[in-house]
Amino acid sequence: MSNEVLSPAEMGEADRLAIAAGPLDGYGLMQRAGEAVAGVVLSRYPAASRVHVLCGPGNNGGDGYVVARLLGESGVDVTLWVSGEPRAGSDAAIAATECSLERRPLAAFVAEQGSLVVDALYGAGLSKDLLGDTARAVDIAASLPVVAVDLPSGVSGDSGDILGTAFRADITVTFARKKPGHLLLPGRERCGEIVVADIGIGDDIIAQVASRTFENKPAFWLEELPVPAVDAHKYKRGHVGVFSGGPSATGAARLAALAAARSGAGAVTVLSPANAMQVNAAHLTSIMLRKTGAIEDVHEFLGDRRSSSFVLGPGFGVGDKARDFALAVLARKRQEGGVEGLVLDADGITSFRNEASTLFDAASRPDAPALVMTPHEGEFGRLFPDIADDKSLSKLAKARAAAARANATVIYKGADTVIAAPDGSAAINSNGARWLATAGSGDVLAGIIAALLAQGMRAFQAACAAVWIHAEAGRRFGPGLIAEDLPLALVPVLRELVEARQKAPTG
Numbered sequence: 001m002s003n004e005v006l007s008p009a010e011m012g013e014a015d016r017l018a019i020a021a022g023p024l025d026g027y028g029l030m031q032r033a034g035e036a037v038a039g040v041v042l043s044r045y046p047a048a049s050r051v052h053v054l055c056g057p058g059n060n061g062g063d064g065y066v067v068a069r070l071l072g073e074s075g076v077d078v079t080l081w082v083s084g085e086p087r088a089g090s091d092a093a094i095a096a097t098e099c100s101l102e103r104r105p106l107a108a109f110v111a112e113q114g115s116l117v118v119d120a121l122y123g124a125g126l127s128k129d130l131l132g133d134t135a136r137a138v139d140i141a142a143s144l145p146v147v148a149v150d151l152p153s154g155v156s157g158d159s160g161d162i163l164g165t166a167f168r169a170d171i172t173v174t175f176a177r178k179k180p181g182h183l184l185l186p187g188r189e190r191c192g193e194i195v196v197a198d199i200g201i202g203d204d205i206i207a208q209v210a211s212r213t214f215e216n217k218p219a220f221w222l223e224e225l226p227v228p229a230v231d232a233h234k235y236k237r238g239h240v241g242v243f244s245g246g247p248s249a250t251g252a253a254r255l256a257a258l259a260a261a262r263s264g265a266g267a268v269t270v271l272s273p274a275n276a277m278q279v280n281a282a283h284l285t286s287i288m289l290r291k292t293g294a295i296e297d298v299h300e301f302l303g304d305r306r307s308s309s310f311v312l313g314p315g316f317g318v319g320d321k322a323r324d325f326a327l328a329v330l331a332r333k334r335q336e337g338g339v340e341g342l343v344l345d346a347d348g349i350t351s352f353r354n355e356a357s358t359l360f361d362a363a364s365r366p367d368a369p370a371l372v373m374t375p376h377e378g379e380f381g382r383l384f385p386d387i388a389d390d391k392s393l394s395k396l397a398k399a400r401a402a403a404a405r406a407n408a409t410v411i412y413k414g415a416d417t418v419i420a421a422p423d424g425s426a427a428i429n430s431n432g433a434r435w436l437a438t439a440g441s442g443d444v445l446a447g448i449i450a451a452l453l454a455q456g457m458r459a460f461q462a463a464c465a466a467v468w469i470h471a472e473a474g475r476r477f478g479p480g481l482i483a484e485d486l487p488l489a490l491v492p493v494l495r496e497l498v499e500a501r502q503k504a505p506t507g
């Protein structure tokens with residue numbers, strides 16, 4: 001699988017393993033890295049009048065010396081600007097020795113319009129804020145095309161955070177696999193197009209590193225995507241129950257219900273309080289409706305459910321009722337009752353702000369239905385205040401810590417949504433679209449997840465698939481998108497996935 005994402009530490013481990021396995025040594029890998037970057041410069045910027053290569057003191061700078069040498073040998077007009085000397089005996093020191101171009105101090109860096117900047121100042125080893133000459137170089141490069149080596153200098157490969165300031169690259173050439181900083185915001189916005197170059201670190205080496213982080217792509221979950229059998233009975237395709245709020249807040253539940261129906265659930269029921277039955281009934285056709293005002297109604301509905309899942313939260317209201325209903329669902333047995341999962345969203349999450357451990361305990365029971373939570377930043381902070389406030393943690397690390405604590409799949413939403421499982425697996429979504437930031441969009445996501453759970457997909461895979469499908473539908477629809485459009489916009493995306501799934505070898 002090539003969608004693993006490696007932290008800088010894991011990439012360092014991959015470097016070491018690759019060097020130990022041979023045939024390339026550290027300098028050989030650096031040579032390949034420099035060749036990849038020089039190749040991108042030559043093919044993408046054939047008309048650049050001059051290339052300014054900026055080299056730092058570490059191996060990122062080492063890559064830069066290789067780039068400068070190769071471009072110079074290709075006849076390109078190269079100017080080399082350096083900040084700090086490579087450590088004696090390092091691969092970067094060898095690369096610097098091999099490069100015979102005149103070195104100028106970064107403090108004197110100037111660049112003219114029509115030229116191109118290759119940023120090889122800092123990559124995986126970024127350890128502090130960009131200051132002084134380096135920060136000034138960022139300002140000068142702001143009006144020029146920039147090709148970044150591994151990462152735009154200033155972007156943390158671990159977190160995507162910007163340390164002080166950072167280059168804004170048009171193309172970032174990284175090696176072997178992407179790093180979290182290429183996918184998490186704000187780093188992602190600084191990378192431009194990301195080219196992942198093969199520098200001779202094989203899939204077997206990456207497998208040994210055993211990263212638990214992935215870029216969320218269909219290949220990661222397509223095998224599990226449910227495709228109904230020809231003879232499937234509607235209840236075999238899973239039954240989704242969506243809890244509705246009161247008479248003035250029913251729309252969110254219906255959006256989730258519609259999305260669940262479009263996402264392949266065989267049957268969907270809106271579970272409504274008595275005083276909202278009329279308004280719900282007026283807006284539902286294929287989706288069923290059932291009065292569910294009190295906890296007894298919930299138990300009765302849960303009665304003999306098979307292959308079912310629930311959405312609780314959209315428009316529901318915050319309080320005891322949300323907690324009681326959620327805990328009633330989680331008290332079922334996944335195996336016997338067939339309640340596959342509970343998607344807790346919005347008010348459902350907020351309702352547990354002062355009783356988080358009650359929720360987490362309920363989800364920890366070995367045979368409990370899977371709990372999937374979909375907090376945006378504010379909701380995340382209500383349920384995991386200490387994790388949210390920990391400035392040493394990236395969004396990826398926060399989602400992971402939350403999932404482990406809650407024994408839940410956590411979808412930490414945003415333009416760089418992270419999906420984390422209790423076992424430490426995590427995926428970063430990268431096909432998000434700005435059009436999705438619209439009221440009701442999250443209700444649709446909750447419905448898709450519930451539909452996939454009810455059809456038997458495992459929670460982490462269902463969550464990853466739902467996030468990707470939801471984002472893809474929004475991306476393709478584009479400007480003018482409102483949440484009501486999303487359920488129908490799912491259809492072409494699902495059709496393509498189902499076709500791809502049917503073509504793929506069965507797993």
Ligand SMILES: NC(=O)C1=CN([C@@H]2O[C@H](COP(=O)(O)OP(=O)(O)OC[C@H]3O[C@@H](n4cnc5c(N)ncnc54)[C@H](OP(=O)(O)O)[C@@H]3O)[C@@H](O)[C@H]2O)[C@@H](O)CC1
Pocket residue numbers: 015025026027029030031033056057058059060061063091121122123124125126127128129130131134149150151175199
């Ligand atoms: N064979 C290999 O190993 C391969 C490696 N590869 C390449 O190596 C890169 C990683 O190299 P790296 O580990 O040497 O780290 P790198 O990013 O060069 O920086 C470290 C130096 O910068 C300094 N420094 C940091 N931040 C600073 C700041 N803000 N302002 C000032 N100084 C700062 C830091 O100082 P220190 O923290 O020690 O004080 C240290 O001196 C990787 O991104 C890829 O491009 C590829 O070629 C594949 C093969």
Ligand SMILES: [K+]
Pocket residue numbers: 060119120121122123148149150151152153
């Ligand atoms: K760089």
